[in-house]
Amino acid sequence: MTINVQAVNFDAKPGLEEYLEKKLSKLETLSDKIISAQVFFKIENTSEKNNKCIDIKLEVPGDDILVKKCGQSFEECIDLSVDTLKKLIIRKKEKVSER
Template identity: 25%
Template sequence: MDYNIRGENIEVTPALREYVEKKIGKLERYFNNTSNATVYVNLKVYNDKTSKVEVTVPMSNLVLRAEERNADMYAAIDTITDKLERQIRKHKTKVNRKFRTTGSTADLFDFTPEEGTPQDAVETEENDLEVVRNKRFDLKPMDSEEAILQMNLLGHNFFVYTNAETEVTNVVYKRKDGRYGLIEPN
């Protein structure tokens, strides 16, 4: 595996680079061919002394991605390795169930680029996109502050409403940093 380790507001020391390569290198046991693999690691340090680690592993059939915030950079790297390992195991289990009757799953964690998507993979993706629940409701005209209050009362991560001023459908959502976002159509 090749490692592309980048630091923002932090110098990537040889010890830190070695630790990242050692921890993420443990994931190689899940892959067939790692000679073409590139792991993108972004290490950030913020003014409040918190650290953020982002890891992206692009593959031919899947992109593994995880991020973790922690006061200790090394603890964040440990946690992100666990997250990636859970993602891999979850995906392998899901794939093994689907391909139990069709044959080998050996090429699913391959890093070689593909020319096209096989028909079986397209059918699998279509099955994964099945709608399991359908809800209908009237959109009440309101402003974004009222929509945020409604969202919090319901305990949801997003809320769809009609903007009272523009009479256009908008969406408010809760961001990972605890603040709120607003999606408006053009």
């Protein structure tokens, strides 16, 4: 799986991409059909503490899986996104096996 990372309007701190790659690599154990991941880190211009957002688009044959999460830190957003992606991948596999 290739991972493309873009930080929108800021520089990502060192170690953030390694953390992301470690978490996303766990998804490959669930499905070997994941082609690539497009990841966008954004900081929203709000006064709220939950102003850090992440968009992850997994390219999978058939349907792409898109998840957007916001939180207080990018690590928290990555964890929330990966948990949601795991559930969506499992649900998609169950739908395919029912057919």
